[in-house]
Amino acid sequence: MLIAGFPAGAFQANCYVVATGPGEPCLVVDPGQDAAAPLTALLAEHRLTPSAVLLTHGHLDHIAAAAEVCRAAGIPALIAEADEHLLADPMSGLSDELRQALAGFPLDGLRPDQVELLQDRIELAGLWIDVDRTPGHTPGSVVFRLAAEQDAAEARPEILFTGDTLFAGSVGRTDLPGGSWDELQQSLRSRLLTRPDDAVVLPGHGPRSTIGAERAGNPFLAG
Template identity: 60%
Template sequence: MFIAGFPAGSFQANCYVIGGERGGDALVVDPGQDASERLSSVLAEHRMRPVAVLLTHGHLDHVASAAAVADAAGIPAYLHGADDYMLDDPLAALSPGAGVMLAGMDLTGLRPDTVLTLTDVEELRLAGLTLQIDHTPGHTGGGVVYRIGADGDRPEVLLTGDTLFAGSIGRTDLPGGSTEQLMASIATHLLTRGDEAVVLPGHGPTSTIGDERRSNPFLT
């Protein structure tokens, strides 16, 4: 299995490239602000061919380059239906002062040509991988976690977006957020995984479920 990642743009949202093997098909997860150039370099270096863009949720910092990446490669983007509106009106999902902070940033053209909904989808088979899809509302109404099962010595891999971070959890004060829902999502879909499961979050360093279970102040 191949995994590479890098933080993109001023928001430093983690963009991941994942595939069954180096030199094969690839999934691009959460291509955020200004991710395209770095992403192209990663794909070229490892001879990967993108076949889909996977979005953990609809916030701007995770989808800003989704259309550019998906449309250039002629591939679909996957997003839960509850967050679909954010592609057309990103400010509707942000704080009231976000418009001032984002002044000068082009907020148009965020919708890829092909957007496939993850609503009621429990599994995807792409790029030589089988991904389980867990709907994890709380940070946004349409947040999801992508799970890739353990294989031999490789532990389970969890792409948690902004649901769970190393030492923290996603904020719930934005439109569509709910602390109660987020904690229920984490308890149901993440804390039920094995301690060795690797957490690839939407921001910050990687972790494991065991480390978060033991030391995350929001969960202990």
């Protein structure tokens, strides 16, 4: 298994690639603002060929380069149905303050030519991925989950790409259009706190963590 990533753009949103190994097809998770150039370098470094873009949700800082990446590789972007409209109208998911701050941001052509809706389980690039619905930050927020590998030669814990649902020491904001604190709390309880302690959390911003560390120390998960 190969997983690599980097923070991109002014919001430092984490973009990831995941593949069965170097020189293989890969999936790109959340290519946000200014992600295309470092992503191209990362793909070349590991000799990876993108098969699809996976989007944890539709906010601009996570989808800004999706169309560029998809068009360059001739691949689709996959997103939950509830957030699909944000690809064509990303400003509708932002607060008035953020709209003003991003008033000069180029918004034309942000919707990829090929868009597919996420199913609960997908098989792409030789990987099986469970798609856990985690509304709260946005109505269409999801967590991409890779099952643990028990084989001695390739043993690894479960991997969770949590987007802006769960961070190291924090959780996603719910004050933007479509956000819901009650839904986020339910998503955290039913989808993330049920995962094993050693499950690796790869969030949409900030450093990696584990479910055990967040269960023990994240103040938003207390009680």
